[in-house]
């Protein structure tokens with residue numbers, strides 16, 4: 001596999017970053033994951049725009065190659081013969097050659113830019129989409145700027161492990177009784193045909209898939225309500241689902257052991273998945 005590191009395309013065993021890199025020492029880095037279907041990038045512009053916003057919120061410089069990112073993504077797809085899968089991109093504040101809480105002078109330290117591909121043959125026909133997934137709920141103890149896509153992913157990773165240990169697939173994070181989002185996805189419920197998902201704020205990541213799915217839902221005359229919902233409301237919902245760049249729209253059929261509906265994906269989530277995949281493929285670049 002070929003990996004991109006600061007301007008170079010390298011065999012993965014030669015792709016290296018300094019031990020002083022601030023993403024390694026302080027989780028001082030941001031990332032994006034873009035899906036590839038049929039060799040084309042899904043929602044690329046949205047991911048690029050969010051990357052720019054994450055960098056700005058953290059006062060991090062744009063990497064020199066920022067304007068070439070589309071070309072770099074395409075080059076990695078080509079070099080790795082990527083048909084279906086993901087491209088992972090990470091920018092860190094760079095390596096100052098020392099460990100220091102003070103940000104290095106941006107005139108002296110350049111950001112680190114790394115991209116690599118992950119192949120997932122048949123990504124769009126995931127068997128889980130047909131059966132739906134099971135989630136547990138856990139307390140949301142993450143920091144208060146979840147709108148910034150940082151590489152500080154220890155708690156979401158622990159949450160996913162708690163779910164696996166409980167025989168489930170993922171965890172929904174709950175704060176003051178309200179669902180914020182999933183460990184790596186946005187969360188939705190459906191009640192009486194209405195799609196309900198938490199409003200945008202610093203409490204959740206502004207999902208690129210979320211934005212597209214809500215737009216398609218409204219275009220299809222489906223009713224959408226952006227507001228907080230409680231865990232109890234979710235357990236009493238007709239349907240639930242999650243969205244993310246790598247899972248698209250994925251039905252949720254069980255929350256904390258409580259079965260939703262008849263335990264199979266309902267009508268809304270599978271329909272939204274189909275619309276999302278159709279439209280995104282049409283617009284893929």
Ligand code: PMP
Pocket residue numbers: 033181182183184185186204205206207208209210243244245246
């Ligand atoms: N919330 C969190 C916490 C996430 O990590 C992700 C995926 N990175 C999402 C939501 C979904 O965002 P997107 O649709 O842009 O992948």
